[in-house]
Each structure stands twice: as C-alpha cells, then as structure tokens.
Amino acid sequence: MKVQGKMFIWLAVFVLVMAIVYGVWSKEPAGTTALFLAFGLCIMVGYYLAFTARRVDVGAQDDKEADVADDAGEVGFFSPHSWQPLSLAIGGAFLFLSVAIGWWLAYFAAPLLLIGLWGWVFEYYRGENRTQ
Template sequence: MKVTAKMFFFICLFLVVMVAVYWWTSHDPTGTAALVMATGLSGMIAYYLYFTSRRIGPGPDDRDDAEPHEGSGEQGFFSPTSYWPLVLCLSLATAFLGIAVGFWLVYFAAPFALFGVYGFVFEYYRGENKHY
C-alpha cells in the first residue's frame, strides 16, 4: 500500500503544478475548479492509503520478495443480492437530471435518495440477515 500511497501523492503534486499552469494560461474558472477538486481527491486517497498502510503493516505489494499467491484470498464482503445500489443510483441520476432539466425534479428524487441510503446502510440489520 505504501507504493500506491506514494503514487497518489505524486499525482497530487503533479495536479498542484497543473492547476497553477492551467489557471495561468487559460484563466478558466471551471477547469481550474475541476483540477482543484481532482487534486483534493488524489490527496485524500494518498492520505487514506498512507495511514492505512501504517496501521496494517507492509503488504505483499510493498515487498520485493513477495509471491503472487500472497495477495490472493478474501478481499472483503460483497452483498450477493442487494437492490439498494440500484435504488440509490436511479434516484441520484434523477436528481442530477433535475439539475439540468428542472430543479423541481430534485425535490422529487431527494426522498428516494435518502431512502436508498438508509436501506443500503441498514440492509443487514433487519429480517433473516439481522446481526446481533
């Protein structure tokens, strides 16, 4: 993970330089704002990966003598049958469409988006999959 954190840190540094160059050459506020946001996002990813690698120690991708099979195994838990991402994506797509078409559509989609977030977060705290 340290290699990946360093990669994102260098991307962040590169984007800092590119923000200055882009703003100096074009004076375009929209493109400059997009580059500033990309800089912030890469900086946040680098920060997360750096502190996570300090907490869990070196992984197989950080060692030169690592074998490919050391990186295999369980990568996490992924819900096999969850419809909440679909509900959330459709409601957010409708909200973003409302920004472009008419803002009244955002008011219509917001309750569905909140319902989708609620269902996505708490899907394993109800029914037969309830965790104690």
C-alpha cells in the same frame, strides 16, 4: 499500501505543477481551479494511504520479491444481492432529471432516495440476516 500512497503523493506533485503551468499560461480560472482541486484530492488520498500504511502490516504489494499468489485470500465482505442500489439509482436519476424538467419531479425522487438509503443502511438488521 506504501506504494499506493507514494503514487498519489507523486501524482499530486505532478498535478500541482500542471495546475501552476496551466494557470499561468492560459489564465483560465475554471480549469485552473479544477486542477488545484484535483491536487487537493490527490493529497488527501495519498495522505490517507500513507497514514494507514504505518498502522497495518506490510502487504505483498510492498515486497519487491513477492509473487501474485502472496496477495491471494479474502478481500472483504460484499453483499451477495441487494435491490437497494437500484432504488438509489432511479431516485438519483429522477432527482437530477428534476433540474431539467421541473422541480416537481424531486417530490417523487426524494422518497425513492430515502427508501433506498434506509434499506441499504439497515439491510442486514432485519429478517433472517438480523444479528442476535
């Protein structure tokens, strides 16, 4: 994680320099603001990765002598199947579409979004997947 943290910190420095150069050269506020916001995002991610790297063990990506196989193993838990992202995607699409078509469509999008969000959060707390 140290490598990724350093990469984002260096990326933040580059984006900051580019934001300053772009702002002085173009005098265009929207692009300059976007670059400064990108700088802020890079700093946040870089700080998080650097802060987390101090609390976890050294990974294979931090060892210059490591092989690809040294980083093999379990990555994490991923849900094997879920219909909730489909409901969230349809509800989100309808909600964004309501800006163009009419706000009345948001009344149909909101229940889809809420059902999808509720189902996704509590997916493993009901039925056969419920913890005892």
